[in-house]
Amino acid sequence: MAERAFVRTEILPEESPPISEVGIWGWMRVHLFSGPVNGTLTVVTALALGVGAVFLASWILVPTWQADSLSACREILREIRPGHASGACWGVIRDRGIQLLFGFYPPELYWRPILALGLLALALAPVLFWEYMPSRLLWGSALYPFVMPWLLWGGSTWLPLGALAGFVIGASAYRVVSRASGSLFGLIAGALAALLWWGLLMTPVAAALAGLADIGLEPVRSRNFGGFMLSLTIGVVAIGFSLPVGIVLALGRQSDLILVKSLCIGFIEFIRGVPLITLLFVASTLLNIFMPPGTDFDIILRVMIMATLFASAYMAEVMRGGLAALPRGQYEGAASLGLDYWQAQRLVIMPQALKISIPGIVNRFIALFKDTTLVSIIGLLDPLGLTVSIRANQEWNGIVWELYGFIALLFFTVCFGMSKYSMYLERKLRTDHQ
Amino acid sequence: MKWTMALAAGLAVTATSGIAGKLDEVRERGELKCGVSTGVVGFSAPDANGVWQGFDVGMCRAVAAATLGDPMAVEFVPVTSKTRFTALESGEIDMLSRTTTWTYSRDSDLNVEFVGVNFYDGQGFIVKKALGVGSALELDGATICIKTGTTSELNLSDYFRSNGMSYDPVPVETDSEAHQQFLANACDSFSTDGSKLAAFRATTETPSDYILLPEVISKEPLGPAVLHGDQHWGDIVRWTFNALVAAEELGITADNVAEMAQGSDNPEVRRLLGTEGNLGEMNDLSATWAVDAISAGGNYGELFANTIGENSQIGIERNLNAQWKDGGLQYAPPFR
Structure with a gap:
C-alpha cells in the first residue's frame, strides 16, 4: 500500500503573529525583558523610579498654598501628617511668586512688561516663521528694539522716536552719498550723520518736542x-x-x-x-x-x-x-x-x-x-538674588527647595522652548538627501 | 527711554560735583543712596511689597530723616560683600549699612570711615542638644561647618589651636548651605556670627533642640561706614546714630518724641530735640533733625527690639548692645 504524502491543496490563511511578539507584550519583551540581566535591571529601575515619584508627589501635593509663613506651613503639615512633617511650603510662592517674576516693578504698571513680552512674541513671529508670514512684517519687528525699552523704562515718547530717526537719517545719508561717490563713502557719511544726530541734536530736539506735546509713560527706575x-x-x-x-x-x-x-x-x-x-x-x-x-x-x-x-x-x-x-x-x-x-x-x-x-x-x-x-x-x-532676600524675611527664613524649584521651572520653560525651536528649524532647513 | 539718557549722561563728561559735599549732593538728589545687604535676616530684606525692612535699613532711614526730613527718601542699593567697598568709593552709595565689621585694615587701608558700632557681634557655635555638649571647650575632635574664605574660618582655627584641640572642618559656601549641612547631621556644629546663629535657630522646626554655646571667640563690631574724606558727612551719620542711642538713654521714643519736643525739663533733651540751642545748625541740618531721625524707626532700643530683638522672631538678647547704664557698651557722647 503506497503511502501517500499529505499535500495541502489550499494556502493557509494568515495567522496573526504570536502574542509574545507584537503589541505591548512584544515591545516589552524586546525592549525591557530581553534577558535575565536586562529584566532585573528593568524591575529595579522601575521600583526606584516609582519610589522616587511617590516621594516627590507626597512632597509636592500638600495643601500649604494659603500658609503665610514657614511655621504656618509646618503647622499644616503636622496636622495632616503626624510624625513625619515633610512637605513643600507653597505659601512662599503665593506670597512672593509675583516678586520673583517682576521684582519691585510697580504693580499697577505690570501691564507694561507683559505687553513688552507679548510684542516680543509678535516681533519674533515674522523672524522665526518667515515662510508663513509676509516679509513686509519684518519692518514691524525692526521697531521692537525701540518700543521695548520705552515700555519697560517709560519716559518721554520722543526719545525712542529720536533714536529711530537717527537710523532714518543715517540711511538717507548713505543713499545720497553712495549714489554720488561709492558705497564706502556712503557708509562713512551715513554713520557720521547718524552719530551727529544722536550725539548733538537728538536730546535738544526731543526736549523741544516734549515741551510742545509732553506725551510719555511714567518712568520706572532700573533699581526696581x-x-x-x-x-x-x-x-x-x-x-x-x-x-x-x-x-x-x-x-x-x-x-x-x-x-x-x-x-x-x-x-x-x-x-x-x-x-x-x-x-x-x-x-x-x-x-x-x-x-x-x-x-x-x-x-x-x-x-x-x-x-x-x-x-x-x-x-x-x-x-x-x-x-x-x-x-x-x-x-x-x-x-x-x-x-x-x-x-x-x-x-x-x-x-x-x-x-x-x-x-x-x-x-x-x-x-x-x-x-x-x-x-x-x-x-x-x-530670581536667584531674590531667593536670598526672601529667605532673609522672618516668615520665610529656611525655605530652599520651593524657591529654587520655581525658578528652575521658569528657566526650563524658556530654554526648552529655544531648544525645541532650533530642532524644528534644523529639520525645516535640511536640504541634503536622506 | 531712560537708558539712552543714562548712556548720554555716561558718555558726556560732566564733572559737576567733587567740590560740593555729600550733604549737598544728597539734598540735590532728594534721596539717600544707602548700601545694604541683599538679605540678612533681621538686618535688611525687602518685604512682599518691596519695602526694605531691618536693623541696618532702620539706620539708613534715620539718616534720610535727619538730612531730608523723610525716612522713605532712600534708594536702597543691594551690595554684596565683594562689591560693598568699591560701591562706596565710586560714589554709587552715600553710606554703607551692611553688617560690616570694623577692623584696623579696613579703616586704614581702604578708603572707608566707620562712624560707630551699632551692633557688637561675635563668633559663636550652635550644636544639637542631643550632642550633650555645654561648652565649646568640649568640641575636641568635632566636625564643624564653616564658611570658606571668611574671618570666621581663621578665628575658628586660632581658637582651636590656642586651646590645644583639633577639629574636622566641613567647608561650605553660603549660610543656607551650612544650615542644610548642619540639619542633615553632616557636621556636629556650625560656627559663624552669633546674630546669624540666633536667626538660624529661630527658623528651625524645633528651636529648643539646638543650643548656642556660651563661648564667643571673636569680636565683630558691626557699624555703618562712609567714604573717607568728607568729614562733614561722616559727622552727620555718626551723630544721627548717637542721637538714636542717646534717645534711648533719655527715654525718648517714637511715640513721645513729638511731646518731648514741645517741652521738657531736661536740658539735654531740649538741646537734642532742637527746642534749645543750635545743634542742628552746626551740621547744616534743620533744628528738628533728631526728632525726624527718632520718629523714623524709634530710638536705638526700639529699632533693636522690633527688628532683631525681643519683638522679633529672632529674639537676640541685648548683652553687649545694652546701654552703658545697663552694663552694655552703647554709650553716646554728650549732646552739648
Missing part, C-alpha cells in the same frame, strides 16, 4: 527691575544684539583689511579670555570709578552692554565655524555671478553658514540666558 523680568530683559537684549554683532565680527575676522582683521581678532580673543564674572565686576565697580563722580550710568545698562559684548565674541566664533565649513567654491561661485561682497554674503554665504551654525547659535543663546543669573553676584536682584 528684578526677578525673572530682569533675566528676560538682559537675556533678550544680549541675544538680540549678539547675533548681528557676532556676524560682523566673524566677517571682520576673515577680512583682508589688516586693521579690521586685527581689531576683530583682538576683541574676540580678549573677551573670550576673560570670565563673564570679571566683566560684570568691571561693569558694576570699575566703570564707576573711571566715571566722573555724580554721573549715574545705569547699572542694568552697563550689565547689558557687558553681556552683549561677551555673547558677541562667542557668537563670532560660532559663526566662524559655519563660514569655515563652506567650500571655497561657494565664494567663487558667488563672485563669478558678479555679486559684490555684501550681495554675496546676503544671498549665498550667510544663508548656508547660518544654517550650519544653528545648533551652536542656539546653544550659545541658552547658555547666555542662564548666565544672566550671575548678576546676583553684583547685587542685582534677579
